[in-house]
Amino acid sequence: GDSVxxxxxxxxxxxxxxxxINCTYTATGYPSLFWYVQxxxxxxxxxxKATKADDKGSNKGFEATYRKxxxxxxxxxxSVQVSDSAVYFCALSGPGTSYGKLTFGxxxxxxxxx
Amino acid sequence: EAQVTQNPxxxxxxxxxxxxxxxxxxxxxxxxxxxxxxxxLGLRQIYYSMNVEVTDKGDVPEGYKxxxxxxxxxxxxxxxxxxxQTSLYFCASQQxxxxxxxxxxxxxTRLSIL
Numbered sequence: 001g002d003s004v005x006x007x008x009x010x011x012x013x014x015x016x017x018x019x020x021i022n023c024t025y026t027a028t029g030y031p032s033l034f035w036y037v038q039x040x041x042x043x044x045x046x047x048x049k050a051t052k053a054d055d056k057g058s059n060k061g062f063e064a065t066y067r068k069x070x071x072x073x074x075x076x077x078x079s080v081q082v083s084d085s086a087v088y089f090c091a092l093s094g095p096g097t098s099y100g101k102l103t104f105g106x107x108x109x110x111x112x113x114x
Numbered sequence: 115e116a117q118v119t120q121n122p123x124x125x126x127x128x129x130x131x132x133x134x135x136x137x138x139x140x141x142x143x144x145x146x147x148x149x150x151x152x153x154x155l156g157l158r159q160i161y162y163s164m165n166v167e168v169t170d171k172g173d174v175p176e177g178y179k180x181x182x183x184x185x186x187x188x189x190x191x192x193x194x195x196x197x198x199q200t201s202l203y204f205c206a207s208q209q210x211x212x213x214x215x216x217x218x219x220x221x222x223t224r225l226s227i228l
Binding site: 032093 | 118147149154155156157158159162172204206214216217219220221222
């Protein structure tokens with residue numbers, strides 16, 4: 001079945017540092033890929049998405065590129081802020097999934113210090 | 115404002131006492147889903163609904179029931195809660211059922227079953 005693996009956390013960075021959170025997936029065909037962010041006490045919000053190979057999703061300074069050859073969708077940001085502290089989830093929706101089911105990774109806790 | 119509303123946000127109860135978590139969305143979305151979030155496991159789908167009176171099991175449906183009598187509401191029912199259902203629960207909705215559509219999440223319900 002479909003699966004998503006995220007890098008182990010938590011991740012702790014200083015403000016303005018470069019961020020990478022690795023995400024790899026297993027799925028048949030060409031799934032849609034998502035990054036969701038969860039701020040403390042809140043639900044998940046869509047951060048960015050990519051629906052086909054080589055697509056780059058971007059939002060709020062975050063980027064991720066859909067790499068079919070390496071089955072990866074790593075999240076990057078060039079300069080993190082304290083306000084980026086949150087839990088980040090990589091997720092996929094498989095092409096054979098007609099009902100929009102999301103398969104999530106385990107989440108990565110990011111803490112950014114001033 | 116487009117939103118998914120869950121109630122209650124927090125609940126502490128005892129084993130065997132039936133409870134219902136309500137979920138309502140104001141976006142006229144066809145697709146709704148329930149997830150549970152547990153540390154190290156990410157989010158796992160419990161049940162989903164593609165439209166009124168159409169529901170089906172997700173990955174972890176045991177011990178839960180749902181109903182979809184109206185398009186906007188999708189309650190989660192625990193007929194006889196047990197401690198292993200202590201978790202953080204999220205309701206989500208989506209326009210259509212295609213795999214490339216983002217899901218909108220509620221703020222979560224934290225259940226503690228003693």
